[in-house]
Amino acid sequence: MKGRHIKIQLIKFSLYGFFKNLRFFDPFLLLYLTYNNISLTHIGILFAIREAIIYIFEVPSGVFADKFGRKTELIICFIFYIMSFIIFYLGNGFHHFIIAFSLFGLGEAFRSGTHKAMIMDFMDYHNIKDNKSKIYGATRSYSMIGSMFSSILAIVLVRILPSISTLFLVAIIPYIFDLLLILSYPNYLNTKIEHKFSFKEFFQGSIVIISTTLKNKTLRSTLFDSATYNAIFKTIKDYIQIVIYAALITSFVKMDDATESIEINLALIYAGMFLLSALASRLSHRFLKLSSRDNILNYIWLLTALISSLIIIFNNSLYITIGLFSLFHVLLNIRKPIMIEKIGDMADSSQRATILSVESQITSLVIIVMAPLFGFVYDRWNLQYVFILIVIFSLLFSLITYKKRNLSNT
Template identity: 35%
Template sequence: MDRKYKDIQFYKFCAYGFLKNLRFFEPFLILFFLEKGLSYFQIGILYSIMKISTNILEIPTGIIADSIGRRRAMVFSFSSYIISFSIFYISKNFLIFSLSMIIYAFGEAFRSGTHKAMILEYLKIKGWKDMKVYYYGNTRSCSQLGSAISSLIAASIVFYSGSYQSIFLASIIPYVLDLILMLTYPKELDGEIKEFNIENLKKSFSNVLREFAISFKKINLLKSIFLTATYSGYYSAIKDFLQPVLKNFALALPIFIYLDNTKRSSIVIGITYFLIYLATSFFSRKSGYFSERFNNLFSPLIITMNLGFIFGILSGILYEYNLYLFSIILYIGIYLIENLRRPIGVAYISDNINSNILASVLSVESQLKTILGAILVPLMGLMADKFDIGISLIIISSLLMLINFVIIKK
């Protein structure tokens, strides 16, 4: 990416992504819930509560963001995250965890589309709209770098504390810094400020329903949405189940036997997630170059999607044969593909959809991704309880590959 595009605001966008992804709890979240005595199915329900709450809240929070400005919306987002982390730190049962997930969803709902809109607004102001794949890919790369460093810090915290709980307290610090960073963004990124009223809220809910109806009637819209949303929903549902796989691998290794299980697994998990996020950072940054090797954006999206599902199936099979190392390598491939294809997917939708309905289509795509993830994650947890993670990964990956093939072919 040319140096002339890397101004002060570009580095602020990068800093936002870096700090936002210092979620020290992420590499250990499922293990934290297991430590508290929850089943995989209960964990799946918690994830669904968060995803569905985010989905529902995105509509009113979008209206509120338009009425108070995007910067204030982002400040409210990070305030919600900080409250959620505090509750996770002190809570011990399923109901309180559910409440914390809902508060976390407020943060996600206010943040998710808002910051992306600020980036696109900035590119529009500067006349750099043709740079959206490269710009988004580079800022996303910084986010992945934050995740890489986060995993090492998180592993250190777990190693020295001997438990997963303290990582939530540590996660508050970068989110306070990100909250302060939002206050330094220029006012023009707030977008057009609109007056808040109930009628607008009702209209937005009806618009979402109408957008869904329109998207499912028009084949081109449906194909575009499924090409991006299906794999992202699959990825969001299954990605954290890598944690118990890594723990099993760590405990099977004949090293650090003198340490307790939590400390032994923290070393392997921290290093693995560090390497994963370094790799995803690289793949995200190279998505623009990868897409240029094809005559259109449809081909790389189809190829990468099917390859990701195949990785999931093979990873599950290898897990069943206790070949944990090879299972982990293929599992990591699912991460890499998501970060390679995500910037391409955003560009594909924007290139093939009328600009007048682009925001609506992106909203539907985001909603569908969240709904799909909310359905898949408890299903994954239920099958993991009944069978194990390997079998559940094989079933979910095979099912989605078959469904997606039929829908896109039709």
């Protein structure tokens, strides 16, 4: 009976990720904003606003989860998401999209770290000590399958729906399913550390946990390592859409249905990337058989530098660029389950949601700095110089990690 309960809950965890990633608008978000006469500069500002909201509310949301329950927080987060989708659908100007991105940022802040902490709590509750990266990787693979399925279904939707904006309304449906799924989670996953609440204690608790976390040198180093890699990926993900769009519009400029062809090709490219991501996430635990956890994480920094160097060399080839960028997705999804396992093992179970939120908050802070920097370099020179920066960052973090590990072993 216990084994059946564990299996059912793991399926629920997986379905949560699947439904969460049914964001049919993802491959077309930048297109949709440009269709509404939002300049690339203003798009950058919108992404910065989203990350700023995540940064501000990340840790308080983690403390909220620890005090009021993680199920409760996830329900609130999906309400924010649904509200943002409605405004994305109705909006047609910069100020409307500020509200939409802000609500989306609140949803991200309330979600990040919480579901991962619930999975870890579930494994602790049932005394599942081994293969945490395998279980998290398997559940994360369903998220990537959801993204792939979303991109494929988006090809059909853009052909039958009256406009791209309607994709935001359609995306509400799977999010309602996720709300119902979360409500079905067992109550022991709605962990509450304290029932009594005051704003003073709320923010004091956040400060204490952040301070304690950052005083732990090993944990601090791990969080910055994880956050920087995630930030680089998220920043480049936004800019690569522009590269793909520019190349495709050149290819289809003579076609009457150029816009629809671009949208379909973008969806196909994203579907392929998400399929590779799903496979990488599901198989990530197998890489731990090849070497130690720290070695694998360091090798991924080195491979990131290598791939970035190849993008610089083959920047004029769209297909090679797409292939190399797909490898970024693979590396991220090999790295993330391993890194989550490492952070989870280092953190106290009662503070995991908050510590994982600290990691996401650092990611947002790095993106707030990195996205404008990469954008300026891209506008001032070209994409090659952006990847030169990534090569430098990757080699620097690899060297720092290697030296710290050697010092700890002496």
